[in-house]
Amino acid sequence: MVRTRRQAAPVPAGDSFSRQERLSIAEAIRKAELRSRMEITAYVGAAEGDPRAFATQLHNTLAAPTRSLVIMVDPAQRALEIVTGGWVRERLSDEQVQLTALEMQLAFAEGDLAGGLVRGIGALADRATA
Secondary structure, eight states, X not given: OXXXXXXXXXXXXXXXXXXXXXXXXXXXXXXXXXXXXXXXXXXXXXXXXXXXHHHHHHHHTSSOGGGXXXXXXXXXXXXXXXXXXXHHHTTSOHHHHHHHHHHHHHHHHTTOHHHHHHHHHHHHHHHHHO
């Protein structure tokens, strides 16, 4: 079973990430994966069709979807989806995922797409291991 979270607040469209922002996101994923034992994927770009269905499709193509978490952000559609596999759902409640999504949306609304991702990735790992 896959759960998703749909963003209620808009995500501002941003320029492509700088090299430093890409490195920060990659480092956040690496640290979060080591800490939580989840496999984390962040996708920022255009969703093909419905964002929820697209994020679920991305999740289903991963090598270990049960242990995986996908964060999909489509700035143009102002959409945020977080999809979790079964093993991840045993460690993260709906409320924890939704709280993290809200925190990310606040950063996105302030124009900080990379920072919102970095903080959200860390928060999900922290909440999964608490």
